[in-house]
Amino acid sequence: MKKILITGGAGFLGSHLCDALIKKGHDVLCVDNFFTGNKENVSHLITNPKFELMRHDVTFPLYVEVDQIYNLACPASPIHYQHDPVQTTKTSVHGAINMLGLAKRLNARILQASTSEVYGDPEVHPQTEDYWGKVNPIGIRSCYDEGKRCAETLFFDYFRQHQLEIKVMRIFNTYGPRMHPNDGRVVSNFIVQALKNESITIYGDGSQTRSFCYVDDLIGGMMKMMESDKVITGPINIGNPNEFSMLELAELVLKLTSSQSKLTFKPLPKDDPKQRQPDIGLAKAKLDWEPKVKLEDGLKETITFFRKLLTN
Ligand code: NAD
Numbered sequence: 542m543k544k545i546l547i548t549g550g551a552g553f554l555g556s557h558l559c560d561a562l563i564k565k566g567h568d569v570l571c572v573d574n575f576f577t578g579n580k581e582n583v584s585h586l587i588t589n590p591k592f593e594l595m596r597h598d599v600t601f602p603l604y605v606e607v608d609q610i611y612n613l614a615c616p617a618s619p620i621h622y623q624h625d626p627v628q629t630t631k632t633s634v635h636g637a638i639n640m641l642g643l644a645k646r647l648n649a650r651i652l653q654a655s656t657s658e659v660y661g662d663p664e665v666h667p668q669t670e671d672y673w674g675k676v677n678p679i680g681i682r683s684c685y686d687e688g689k690r691c692a693e694t695l696f697f698d699y700f701r702q703h704q705l706e707i708k709v710m711r712i713f714n715t716y717g718p719r720m721h722p723n724d725g726r727v728v729s730n731f732i733v734q735a736l737k738n739e740s741i742t743i744y745g746d747g748s749q750t751r752s753f754c755y756v757d758d759l760i761g762g763m764m765k766m767m768e769s770d771k772v773i774t775g776p777i778n779i780g781n782p783n784e785f786s787m788l789e790l791a792e793l794v795l796k797l798t799s800s801q802s803k804l805t806f807k808p809l810p811k812d813d814p815k816q817r818q819p820d821i822g823l824a825k826a827k828l829d830w831e832p833k834v835k836l837e838d839g840l841k842e843t844i845t846f847f848r849k850l851l852t853n
């Protein structure tokens with residue numbers, strides 16, 4: 542059994558990863574500054590002797606002793622990462638340097654939660670790992686996109702320069718219980734609006750696409766990647782290749798919530814990618830991984846979560 546550090550462990554994905562690793566018998570050190578995450582996400586683990594929670598900002602050095610590091614700390618929704626864009630870049634870049642320095646001192650394997658945003662508004666569809674992307678370096682999404690791209694660069698330079706064991710995972714849109722109800726991401730927005738019978742806000746004409754992966758599938762892929770000796774460094778796409786337009790997503794949410802909400806159309810945010818779909822051929826071949834949960838089933842779980850949250 543290992544001692545495992547999860548940065549951003551009190552966030553949406555991080556808290557599910559804490560659960561999954563503890564279930565496997567590992568000791569988990571969860572580090573978070575609670576910018577977008579919160580203690581409730583891990584409150585059920587507080588009394589577990591295998592779990593430890595530490596308030597810390599990864600832009601500052603961290604001296605702890607662990608065997609493995611999952612680096613997830615970074616706000617992920619556009620509203621949150623654009624709230625303090627300088628801090629977002631610092632979290633990705635200084636955070637990566639500190640966690641890589643820690644991994645180097647400990648000779649620990651380290652996984653980076655990178656993102657499909659490194660492909661920007663892609664001209665290649667679906668996106669394969671060898672595509673270098675089309676990213677605006679000076680736009681409102683750049684603090685996140687370029688921060689994550691620079692973090693990938695740092696990971697690969699620590700691999701080449703210091704022979705660190707790195708795993709770079711490119712996560713595509715993921716949803717599920719414990720998403721933040723106000724973080725502006727499309728799945729949480731649509732469900733919360735539908736449950737409150739408020740207008741469903743479609744940005745643009747709703748023809749833009751995304752491919753949504755259920756959180757349990759994603760976390761399974763993340764742990765497989767960390768443990769894999771076949772995948773030397775990645776990058777590897779992890780996501781669900783089933784692609785939907787935002788209009789299709791809205792219709793499905795309306796059906797599953799039996800909501801009376803009407804659609805309302807709002808301007809498309811700047812630099813909003815028109816389409817996104819992972820090519821997961823590498824994940825299938827090297828990790829023997831593919832997602833199992835259908836959008837409809839995952840949405841039902843997520844709706845149940847938000848229903849409870851809204852009635853509390
Ligand atoms: P989240 O906002 O719920 O979680 C991020 C966590 O990091 C939060 O708990 C937050 O408080 C913490 N954090 C932020 N800045 C920090 C700092 N400086 N020091 C310490 N902690 C800090 O988002 P999430 O959806 O769980 O995303 C987790 C990771 O996965 C992020 O790195 C994100 O970029 C990546 N990712 C997520 C998705 C997705 O669809 N959910 C897609 C691509 C990539």
Ligand code: UDP
Pocket residue numbers: 601602603604605638639640641642643644645646
């Ligand atoms: N670092 C850390 N914890 C450690 C070791 C290093 O937070 O256990 C930080 C350290 O503050 C440094 C960064 O990681 O700024 C990069 O470390 P590295 O050893 O790669 O570089 P250097 O210390 O030579 O700048």
Ligand code: UDP
Pocket residue numbers: 618619714725726727728730731742743744745749751787809810813814
């Ligand atoms: N979106 C929307 N209505 C909303 C929130 C988002 O139509 O209330 C759109 C958004 O413009 C984007 C897509 O849904 O095209 C996914 O947005 P999200 O912020 O969830 O993720 P990302 O753009 O980072 O993939």
